[in-house]
Amino acid sequence: MSSIYPLLSREIHRLHGQFVDCQSQLTQLAEHPEALHDLRVSLRQLRSLLRPLRHFPEIAAFDAVLSKVISQSNRVRDMEVLVAELQAKQQATLYQHYQLQLTSFYSLLAAHIETDIELIIQRLMTLPLYWQHHSAVLPHKKLEKHVVRYCLHYQQQLKKHLKSKKTIDKHHLRLLVKKLRYALESYGQFLTLNPKLQIQLKKTQEAIGNWHDRSVWLELANHEEALQVLVTTWQTELQHHEHLADKQLGKLLRRLRE
Template identity: 35%
Template sequence: MSDFIEDCLERVLALQVRLYSCRARLIDCTDAEALHDLRVALRQLRSLLRPLRGLPAVDALEQGAAVLGRLSGPLRDREVLGAELERLGLAHLAPTADAQRAAGYAAIAHSRELADLLLLLDGWPSSWREAARQGQLGDVEKRIRRRLRRQQRRLARALREPEHDRHRLRLLIKRVRYAAEAYPRQSCLPKVAQQRLKRAQGALGDWHDHVQWLAQAEALSALRPCRAAWLQAQQAAERRADDALLALYGDFPSEDKATFSPPI
């Protein structure tokens, strides 16, 4: 196998080891970062696999990581909300008690979704090596570069939509940024562009969190004391996000290089 193909294999195997470690930490409830670390490993796995879609064993593995990500998302959202309430001195309003959180960790650790993903990862090395032997990975770097360019063009178009959707931009920015981290040489994104992506993602993520919390404050009377502070923070995050999006225009120019007016 080429060095690049071998490197892809080793990186997936390293993420498998991290997932096993996270599962053990979730079962033991040894720390508060286990679920977050599990989700980071899943995100890195999906970022590695997404440009490889269509190759042997990739689609099922990427889908398995996506399913587990969706399963673990609500509990992670409750963790983030709990941390925010603690920061405001309102930890008693947190929607998930310690016992419930521990039960949630155990449910994810023992879930069929995680077991299925680890089983798929066990079969990954043989499938990947067989694909290499059969010559199915000969143009893998070209495939990755092509798909990463497509992602970047999609982001460039979204940045210029007159009525831009911050939710969609947040997802597109995450994909482009994480793909560049997974494949820095193939993405051809300079460091300054990656830093601007990180800044925009952070501001949009902060804005998104506050949008979600405000919706919960409307539905749950116990959270209404937080509403004024959250609304102010959401508006500030929105302004930071718009400034960060403006800064991305030069890094992701329109395909026709036409002059445009920022949709902000």
């Protein structure tokens, strides 16, 4: 096999181990504070690895399963972040209230995704054979070029949005930054890139993520009166983190131009 196929096999083997670990903690999410985060990181890493290969029907179907599990866990992860914020703000009564909700969410999520996690693990066990088959019918250079084009497409798309004179949609930019960052983590060895770009992508993602969290909490506060006590604080923090995010986006554009 060529260089890209061993890479795929190594990554699939690594991710298989991560999903087995996540599966063992699925019914005890409340006792393992990082368990859901670890599961979502593994899902994103796997999706990033497979996303350029979705022209294979089997991979497209598998990606749909991964996407479903991520979507089902979004609300629970948002609640985790909110609970951590309430604890940090020393809002004891609110913390206890939402912590109880979170415990309930954990149980519901585990029940909803248990079958899909088992399916993911089983599918990961068969993927190395799948790569071995395709290494014989799809020239590795052709696949590598396809992967490089995929990564460059997201890089150019992100640069285009950052250079635009129109108002920047930070929610959309956040997704583009994440997609490019994870794509480069998977396939960066096939591109000639400044290593500082990956560092700047991470900093930018964190900065926009802090802004995004406040926007989510403020939206939630519009529907939950109990959170109104923190609205003024979150609005101030939102402006602060928006300023920091803009600075990191400017630095990112400079990195993309290098």
